[in-house]
Amino acid sequence: MTTSTIRCCNCVNPTSSKTKKLCTDCQRRLTDLLEWFDRTGPDLEANINKAYRHTANNQGGGGAGRATAPLPVNTVMFDFLETELKPELYGYATCLQVNTIHLHTVRQLAHAIRANNHLMENGATPEYLRILTKLRIKAEQLLDPEQDKPIILGPCPGYTRDNQPCNTSLRVADGQTSVKCPTCGSEWTVNALRERQRQLLLDTDITSTITGIHQKLADCGILTGKTTIRKWADRGQLPIQGEQDGHKTYRLSDAYLLATRSKRSIDSIWHLIAERNHSEEQEKTKQ
Ligand SMILES: [Zn+2]
Numbered sequence: 001m002t003t004s005t006i007r008c009c010n011c012v013n014p015t016s017s018k019t020k021k022l023c024t025d026c027q028r029r030l031t032d033l034l035e036w037f038d039r040t041g042p043d044l045e046a047n048i049n050k051a052y053r054h055t056a057n058n059q060g061g062g063g064a065g066r067a068t069a070p071l072p073v074n075t076v077m078f079d080f081l082e083t084e085l086k087p088e089l090y091g092y093a094t095c096l097q098v099n100t101i102h103l104h105t106v107r108q109l110a111h112a113i114r115a116n117n118h119l120m121e122n123g124a125t126p127e128y129l130r131i132l133t134k135l136r137i138k139a140e141q142l143l144d145p146e147q148d149k150p151i152i153l154g155p156c157p158g159y160t161r162d163n164q165p166c167n168t169s170l171r172v173a174d175g176q177t178s179v180k181c182p183t184c185g186s187e188w189t190v191n192a193l194r195e196r197q198r199q200l201l202l203d204t205d206i207t208s209t210i211t212g213i214h215q216k217l218a219d220c221g222i223l224t225g226k227t228t229i230r231k232w233a234d235r236g237q238l239p240i241q242g243e244q245d246g247h248k249t250y251r252l253s254d255a256y257l258l259a260t261r262s263k264r265s266i267d268s269i270w271h272l273i274a275e276r277n278h279s280e281e282q283e284k285t286k287q
């Protein structure tokens with residue numbers, strides 16, 4: 001008689017028992033996440049109101065009537081809670097057959113999910129572990145955008161258990177040399193991810209507007225101000241590639257080179273020259 005191992009639906013480890021969907025590690029991660037939302041839910045919700053009160057006071061009580069009453073400033077947090085976080089928590093609670101009629105806050109929802117007896121046996125749990133992992137990262141950024149300034153290393157190159165590209169945004173604290181993906185569990189050295197990101201950015205044909213390039217660089221963890229990018233464009237350092245909705249477009253790889261050249265983190269000037277030659281050669285072969 002053979003005992004077959006049942007694997008975790010989120011990583012390669014075996015599950016702790018036949019009925020459980022996750023391994024011990026992933027179960028703990030889910031519990032931690034739900035605890036975090038339970039604890040932090042009130043902070044997230046207070047964040048909308050704080051912004052609103054602040055504006056209302058500045059406007060002297062808003063006596064001029066509704067038409068001129070200020071809107072809550074923190075609409076980003078409001079949208080996040082109402083269109084992302086809460087719908088997912090309601091969805092998860094529904095999968096667990098939790099009665100949600102009296103549940104209104106993030107804390108109440110997270111608490112009820114955590115208290116569910118069949119949490120770890122439920123088929124939806126692995127998927128919600130992934131969803132909640134991403135939502136927590138977003139929530140933390142919204143609460144404190146400056147918090148610890150993690151270094152973003154770009155999308156995870158790993159694969160999830162159902163063979164889908166993982167693409168979770170990987171980040172590390174300064175000084176860390178390796179990272180374990182919270183979604184697929186794969187491990188990477190920071191150097192390998194940096195190199196991969198550099199290659200992806202240099203090999204890319206993507207062109208975009210200044211706003212688009214700013215965003216794409218930020219997604220890769222390269223924080224360059226829009227004004228800086230505009231300055232490069234004005235000086236002709238960023239050659240114009242075309243136009244999109246009335247805005248000039250530029251090549252992402254050009255902007256990437258300029259952005260990293262001005263950073264001290266680039267250790268060798270020869271590296272840059274090699275990059276530049278590489279991209280120029282590519283350009284020639286395209287023409
Ligand atoms: Zn696992």
Ligand SMILES: [Zn+2]
Pocket residue numbers: 156157158159166167168181182183184185186
């Ligand atoms: Zn991953």
